[in-house]
């Protein structure tokens with residue numbers, strides 16, 4: 001696991017946008033795995049800026065999002081389809097037909113889940129997966145105790161996740177308690193993974209992910225099993241790491257080597 005600790009949230013976002021752009025610039029038909037939530041917003045702004053400056057094109061890129069609420073139509077303002085359209089897809093030259101969200105519009109949840117897995121494989125797998133981190137250690141909507149080899153499926157959201165995400169819903173609005181999500185096994189099949197986490201409320205989940213045991217109770221700890229992961233943190237999110245100074249020193253050595 002490569003651990004990059006940067007002074008600010010803005011620098012974390014800029015690093016992630018750079019990493020994603022580098023993959024697209026190397027492979028114009030790259031397959032991206034994308035995330036929703038508050039953390040990736042500035043990364044998406046960074047990608048949009050690169051596109052507007054003429055240095056990045058998405059016209060051959062394909063995307064797969066991690067998850068979607070069950071019970072919201074894609075036209076619902078709080079659906080992750082609308083989130084992605086508004087925060088990224090509407091501002092870049094991507095073919096919207098090449099953007100995939102694990103929507104399940106009928107009640108054949110098993111069928112929708114296995115179709116999503118098949119679609120990812122048919123397109124050669126994910127070249128780079130962007131992840132946020134839940135304060136309970138989830139990645140996608142893989143809540144604590146999710147199987148570390150799970151595939152796309154329906155998950156019941158924890159009370160904590162529902163509370164954390166209630167900020168996106170009006171008080172009277174229906175907030176789903178079920179979601180369809182790529183599994184941890186699905187995420188681990190990605191060729192590269194970049195996880196970004198910022199703010200003090202992530203420090204416990206970050207410490208468990210990096211320095212704790214690999215355990216289903218800390219879903220992000222499964223990333224320790226992947227050979228090409230970079231975790232990008234601001235100082236607050238990194239503040240509980242026991243080997244904080246070592247990670248800083250390692251990055252300094254890496255710069256000298258390059």
Ligand code: PGA
Nearest residue numbers: 037038039040132133134
């Ligand atoms: P956040 O959510 O970026 O809104 O903090 C992260 C997550 O739940 O994966």
